[in-house]
Amino acid sequence: MENGALGKVYQDSQVIVRQGEVGDCMYVVQQGRVAVVQERDGKEVPLAVLGKGDFFGEMALFDREVRSSTVRAIGEAQVLTVDKKTLLRRIHEDPSLAFRIVQQMSQRIRELDAELVRMKASVLSLE
Amino acid sequence: MLEEKIGPWRDETASKLELESGSRVAVIGGGPAGSFFSYFLLDMARRLGIDLRLDIYEPRDFSLPGPTGCNMCGGIVSESLVQALAVEGINLPPTVVERGIDSYVLHMDLGSVRIDTPLREKRIAAVHRGAGPRGVKDTKWRSFDGYLLELAMGNGAHLVRGRVTDISWKDGLPQAKIQGGPPQAYDLLGIATGVNTSALKLFEKLDLGYAPPKTTKTYIADFYMGQETVNRYLGSSMHVFLLDLPQLEFAALIPKGDYATLCLLGHEIDRPLVQRFLDAPEVKQCLPPEYRVPEDHCHCSPWINVQGAVRPFADRVVFIGDCGVTRLYKDGIGAAYRTAKAAATTAIFEGISAEDFRRHYWPACRAIRADNALGKIIFAITRQIQKRRKDRGGVLRMVSREQRTERGPRRMSMVLWDVFTGSAPYRDILLRSLHPFFLGRFVWEIIAGIVARIWSINGQKH
Numbered sequence: 270m271e272n273g274a275l276g277k278v279y280q281d282s283q284v285i286v287r288q289g290e291v292g293d294c295m296y297v298v299q300q301g302r303v304a305v306v307q308e309r310d311g312k313e314v315p316l317a318v319l320g321k322g323d324f325f326g327e328m329a330l331f332d333r334e335v336r337s338s339t340v341r342a343i344g345e346a347q348v349l350t351v352d353k354k355t356l357l358r359r360i361h362e363d364p365s366l367a368f369r370i371v372q373q374m375s376q377r378i379r380e381l382d383a384e385l386v387r388m389k390a391s392v393l394s395l396e
Numbered sequence: 397m398l399e400e401k402i403g404p405w406r407d408e409t410a411s412k413l414e415l416e417s418g419s420r421v422a423v424i425g426g427g428p429a430g431s432f433f434s435y436f437l438l439d440m441a442r443r444l445g446i447d448l449r450l451d452i453y454e455p456r457d458f459s460l461p462g463p464t465g466c467n468m469c470g471g472i473v474s475e476s477l478v479q480a481l482a483v484e485g486i487n488l489p490p491t492v493v494e495r496g497i498d499s500y501v502l503h504m505d506l507g508s509v510r511i512d513t514p515l516r517e518k519r520i521a522a523v524h525r526g527a528g529p530r531g532v533k534d535t536k537w538r539s540f541d542g543y544l545l546e547l548a549m550g551n552g553a554h555l556v557r558g559r560v561t562d563i564s565w566k567d568g569l570p571q572a573k574i575q576g577g578p579p580q581a582y583d584l585l586g587i588a589t590g591v592n593t594s595a596l597k598l599f600e601k602l603d604l605g606y607a608p609p610k611t612t613k614t615y616i617a618d619f620y621m622g623q624e625t626v627n628r629y630l631g632s633s634m635h636v637f638l639l640d641l642p643q644l645e646f647a648a649l650i651p652k653g654d655y656a657t658l659c660l661l662g663h664e665i666d667r668p669l670v671q672r673f674l675d676a677p678e679v680k681q682c683l684p685p686e687y688r689v690p691e692d693h694c695h696c697s698p699w700i701n702v703q704g705a706v707r708p709f710a711d712r713v714v715f716i717g718d719c720g721v722t723r724l725y726k727d728g729i730g731a732a733y734r735t736a737k738a739a740a741t742t743a744i745f746e747g748i749s750a751e752d753f754r755r756h757y758w759p760a761c762r763a764i765r766a767d768n769a770l771g772k773i774i775f776a777i778t779r780q781i782q783k784r785r786k787d788r789g790g791v792l793r794m795v796s797r798e799q800r801t802e803r804g805p806r807r808m809s810m811v812l813w814d815v816f817t818g819s820a821p822y823r824d825i826l827l828r829s830l831h832p833f834f835l836g837r838f839v840w841e842i843i844a845g846i847v848a849r850i851w852s853i854n855g856q857k858h
């Protein structure tokens with residue numbers, strides 16, 4: 270990676286966030302790609318692949334639950350950490366800073382809705 | 397004539413002043429404050445379905461190397477700003493960031509110590525504001541200011557390449573004029589000219605109640621070293637010097653791509669002081685042996701805002717960034733972002749009258765001003781530490797001990813990190829440095845240093 274790439278370098282398959290751990294920061298992908306997976310009954314369910322500019326781990330900013338998924342680097346990836354305290358303080362001063370986080374969250378809800386509709390439709394067609 | 401000077405805010409019957417679709421906005425100055433203001437104003441307007449026409453007036457061509465394309469600064473984008481921008485969706489690319497900084501090295505006459513961030517992550521960006529220093533051999537990186545200006549233009553801002561030479565009022569609207577062009581009327585003026593300009597006189601003459609910031613002279617120089625030498629001698633650390641030199645508040649050597657930027661802040665930095673600094677052994681050890689500062693290196697003595705402007709707003713006018721209120725000595729680009737956002741949210745959600753800016757924009761400026769007052773205390777304490785050998789020894793011992801142990805609190809390291817990088821409010825830093833554990837440990841390290849010194853002197857005698 271270049272001298273000017275910000276954040277931290279993660280090697281291929283290196284875990285950035287582990288499901289079940291307590292988190293106090295969110296992450297923004299600077300370069301490369303990362304995979305979001307959920308571990309369930311010993312199996313890994315792939316949820317999403319994120320790229321440059323995408324963020325993850327933002328739920329930890331607003332709730333005190335453990336991480337809901339594991340995130341791993343796909344190839345070499347450079348990821349920036351955003352501290353919870355720094356960010357919440359800034360959002361307190363300037364609530365509009367949360368616009369993009371809310372926008373991404375609402376985008377994800379839309380995608381989940383679409384996924385749910387697809388699943389329900391396939392269940393109905395089986396019946 | 398008098399009416400032209402006074403402007404419309406004295407008219408008590410005026411209806412609410414606000415931006416609506418079709419409103420025209422002029423932003424004077426396309427440095428960080430002007431570009432951030434334009435970017436966020438247009439972004440928020442779009443979210444609300446307001447269609448604005450926004451012109452940014454900027455005479456500089458940021459794609460040119462040397463003084464013509466440069467807004468003269470150390471080029472450190474602070475940790476807090478890098479994070480906030482990433483959340484805003486502005487991820488500074490490696491084509492702009494010449495070096496990610498993950499640590500700093502504190503140099504004193506008693507020794508040097510490297511301080512890593514707990515996360516060991518590159519969260520500070522070192523950039524050039526223009527396309528590089530005068531005489532740059534190969535422009536491998538893009539200008540930071542140019543990058544921000546392009547972002548604003550990507551959001552719909554229209555660039556007017558020219559210096560505003562006159563501001564006047566007509567029919568209750570402010571007008572901006574460039575050399576050779578007719579005056580253009582606007583609904584709102586965002587003024588972001590910085591302090592290194594004669595334009596501030598234009599605003600004083602308008603009788604807006606605005607008084608420009610107080611400033612002092614600083615010094616910046618760029619030394620060509622080549623990427624490999626920069627890697628080897630400076631690495632990805634910012635090098636900070638606590639030397640007992642009068643007038644000097646802060647000295648740093650910042651690694652960039654092929655260059656190292658020297659940045660001296662203090663009171664009226666002059667040539668003899670610069671020379672004394674460069675001759676100091678602590679500085680020489682950071683440069684290759686036999687390194688000679690090139691005769692024709694790019695250097696400048698810009699003004700820095702050390703006390704914010706008075707009343708940086710009026711009806712239809714708001715001053716942002718350095719020409720308004722900024723942070724003392726540190727994170728000026730971060731303050732430009734904060735004031736730009738506060739001004740943009742006020743203009744979009746509250747209105748553009750003096751009263752709107754007073755109620756919703758001024759608190760952001762006031763918070764920075766209040767924090768600067770605490771910053772002054774911190775810099776006064778740092779100056780005392782700089783002067784006293786025993787205190788310098790205490791700092792060095794405490795930081796060295798913290799850096800040797802993986803776990804445990806890193807009180808001094810974090811206080812120094814935040815003082816030097818400008819990443820935290822001065823209030824936080826002061827509170828942490830007044831904590832009894834911090835003070836107790838510091839006093840203990842000073843005493844331990846004195847005792848160790850007495851022992852070694854006695855040992856030498858016997």
Ligand SMILES: Cc1cc2nc3c(=O)[nH]c(=O)nc-3n(C[C@H](O)[C@H](O)[C@H](O)COP(=O)(O)OP(=O)(O)OC[C@H]3O[C@@H](n4cnc5c(N)ncnc54)[C@H](O)[C@@H]3O)c2cc1C
Pocket residue numbers: 424425426427428429430453454455456467468469470471472473474558559560561588589590591592593594595614615616659660661698699700716717718719722726727728729730732
């Ligand atoms: C020695 C020194 C080191 C510094 N180091 C750092 C650092 O490492 N990190 C940091 O965050 N901050 C640093 N700063 C502070 C930082 O430079 C400023 O806070 C920042 O540039 C402010 O941005 P601005 O947009 O308000 O003003 P400026 O950057 O000064 O931009 C003003 C713009 O307005 C334009 N302009 C001026 N007059 C007119 C006119 N009449 N018409 C049209 N356009 C006009 C100019 O061409 C310029 O582009 C440093 C400052 C100094 C002096």
